Amino acid sequence: RAALGELNxxxxxxxxxxxxxxxxxxxxxxxxxxxxxxxDAPRDRAAKVAAACRASSxxxxxxxxxxxxxxxxxxxxxxxxxxxxxxxxxxxxxVVDIKPSEDGQRLVVYTADDARHGLQTGDWVRFSGVRGLxxxxxxxxxxxxxxxxxxxxxxxxxxxxxxxxxxxxxSYSEGGHFEQVKMPLTVAFQDFKVGLAAPDLIxxxxxxxxxxxxxxxxxxxxxxxxxxxxRLPSPGSSVxxxxxxxxxxxxxxxxxxxxxxxxxxxxxxxLGAAGQLNPMAAYMGGVAAQEVLKACSGKFTPIHQxxxxxxxxxxxxxxxxxxxxxxxxxLDQLGGHSLWRPDARYAGQAAVFGWDxxxxxxxxxxxxxxxxxxxxxxxxxxxxxxxxCNSAKGGGQSQEAEPGAGSCGTLTVTDMDAxxxxxLNRQFLFRxxxxxxxxxxxxxxxxxxxxxxxxxVVHQTKVAPDxxxxxxxxxxxxxDIVINCLDNVPARKYVDSKCLFFGxxxxxxxxxxxxxNTLP
Numbered sequence: 001r002a003a004l005g006e007l008n009x010x011x012x013x014x015x016x017x018x019x020x021x022x023x024x025x026x027x028x029x030x031x032x033x034x035x036x037x038x039x040d041a042p043r044d045r046a047a048k049v050a051a052a053c054r055a056s057s058x059x060x061x062x063x064x065x066x067x068x069x070x071x072x073x074x075x076x077x078x079x080x081x082x083x084x085x086x087x088x089x090x091x092x093x094x095v096v097d098i099k100p101s102e103d104g105q106r107l108v109v110y111t112a113d114d115a116r117h118g119l120q121t122g123d124w125v126r127f128s129g130v131r132g133l134x135x136x137x138x139x140x141x142x143x144x145x146x147x148x149x150x151x152x153x154x155x156x157x158x159x160x161x162x163x164x165x166x167x168x169x170x171s172y173s174e175g176g177h178f179e180q181v182k183m184p185l186t187v188a189f190q191d192f193k194v195g196l197a198a199p200d201l202i203x204x205x206x207x208x209x210x211x212x213x214x215x216x217x218x219x220x221x222x223x224x225x226x227x228x229x230x231r232l233p234s235p236g237s238s239v240x241x242x243x244x245x246x247x248x249x250x251x252x253x254x255x256x257x258x259x260x261x262x263x264x265x266x267x268x269x270x271l272g273a274a275g276q277l278n279p280m281a282a283y284m285g286g287v288a289a290q291e292v293l294k295a296c297s298g299k300f301t302p303i304h305q306x307x308x309x310x311x312x313x314x315x316x317x318x319x320x321x322x323x324x325x326x327x328x329x330x331l332d333q334l335g336g337h338s339l340w341r342p343d344a345r346y347a348g349q350a351a352v353f354g355w356d357x358x359x360x361x362x363x364x365x366x367x368x369x370x371x372x373x374x375x376x377x378x379x380x381x382x383x384x385x386x387x388x389c390n391s392a393k394g395g396g397q398s399q400e401a402e403p404g405a406g407s408c409g410t411l412t413v414t415d416m417d418a419x420x421x422x423x424l425n426r427q428f429l430f431r432x433x434x435x436x437x438x439x440x441x442x443x444x445x446x447x448x449x450x451x452x453x454x455x456x457v458v459h460q461t462k463v464a465p466d467x468x469x470x471x472x473x474x475x476x477x478x479x480d481i482v483i484n485c486l487d488n489v490p491a492r493k494y495v496d497s498k499c500l501f502f503g504x505x506x507x508x509x510x511x512x513x514x515x516x517n518t519l520p
């Protein structure tokens with residue numbers, strides 16, 4: 001509670017501990033609750049809590065991870081009001097021409113060609129200052145359809161849209177502006193039981209069509225295995241994996257697994273389903289938190305209704321198929337609370353990738369350029385997964401390792417900026433007491449508190465041609481991975497040029513409000 005309170009002193013934290021004795025299936029247990037977020041719950045418990053939330057008109061978000069597979073389900077009720085579907089500033093622009101469509105049923109509005117109008121089919125607009133079609137200036141919102149135009153032989157979106165004719169008399173002569181109108185949206189959600197059997201799935205993998213259907217069947221297969229055996233599949237067990245895949249096939253429509261290879265490709269996910277990975281938890285935890293904001297504010301369109309995400313690409317191309325070929329932690333070791341080996345804190349990760357992979361992570365040298373919002377997340381994630389961490393120290397144990405014990409890389413963090421008060425809403429490694437301190441120094445200190453085995457080196461220097469005496473050829477040569485956490489293009493280009501020259505992999509990311517991008 002104290003740690004959470006440090007993040008934001010303005011948020012009131014309830015002293016109740018929602019442990020095993022707190023019955024979320026009892027209406028009294030849901031009194032005063034707006035939304036329940038249920039994490040890593042077995043299927044039957046999720047169904048019971050979902051039914052109680054539905055009966056009490058309480059929004060529900062069910063989320064969890066199984067190794068490299070994560071899922072989220074929303075039920076915000078049968079009639080949820082979204083007051084602002086995208087949270088973007090209302091778009092506006094200049095009208096340059098309005099003509100009837102070829103079929104005469106709509107009016108095509110042409111906008112200034114020096115900027116795209118930014119509207120999508122289904123948006124609403126109202127007009128002002130239109131001459132010749134004065135009836136459009138009545139402030140009535142009109143729904144648009146985006147119209148592509150042929151420009152130099154190519155179809156270009158964003159230069160025109162159409163609206164219903166609506167009997168507006170006259171013909172366009174000149175002038176006019178349009179302004180987007182944010183119209184409330186009503187979204188109907190199915191309850192958990194119906195949604196599980198007949199799901200609304202978000203398609204989010206263009207390079208693997210149908211993946212969301214296969215993952216939904218896999219979720220049900222894992223849940224059914226857990227219900228039958230009162231445990232998850234053992235890490236690395238091909239016997240358990242085959243049992244889960246057989247159950248998975250039964251939960252899918254026939255066409256989903258017509259190609260047997262599509263089912264077999266899920267095996268790597270099942271082998272590590274009992275594991276827990278910090279990056280997957282960070283990703284799906286962030287998504288779930290955003291859904292809470294949507295449920296409470298009505299701003300932004302919520303996920304409707306299932307989001308499945310998996311990263312099988314992170315697995316080796318040829319995954320050992322059984323525990324005999326690879327060193328895996330057991331289910332008992334995953335559930336234990338003792339440090340049964342120095343690097344026991346990584347057991348959930350070793351359940352997915354094996355212990356040999358963990359040793360490779362510890363030996364990596366990584367350069368994180370920037371310690372702001374993205375930098376805080378990156379440094380935290382690297383520390384939590386054990387990158388550049390001396391496994392001989394155990395990460396969290398009090399004793400110190402002998403000098404040179406274990407194979408340990410280095411995490412280098414640099415940022416030339418000091419912490420400002422405005423940073424605290426998104427750069428979560430910093431606290432009010434850190435205002436004025438250097439970002440890289442505090443970020444590394446906070447990461448070491450999470451994992452004392454972290455071998456971090458910090459600088460308060462920009463990465464640029466005039467700092468090549470510090471970040472010289474020897475420095476770049478010894479890096480295994482470079483991660484950009486920058487907020488300006490020139491620095492990105494410079495780091496990219498260095499990575500190209502020295503042949504180093506670069507992870508490039510950026511954020512802008514609710515938008516983000518990444519480019520490996």
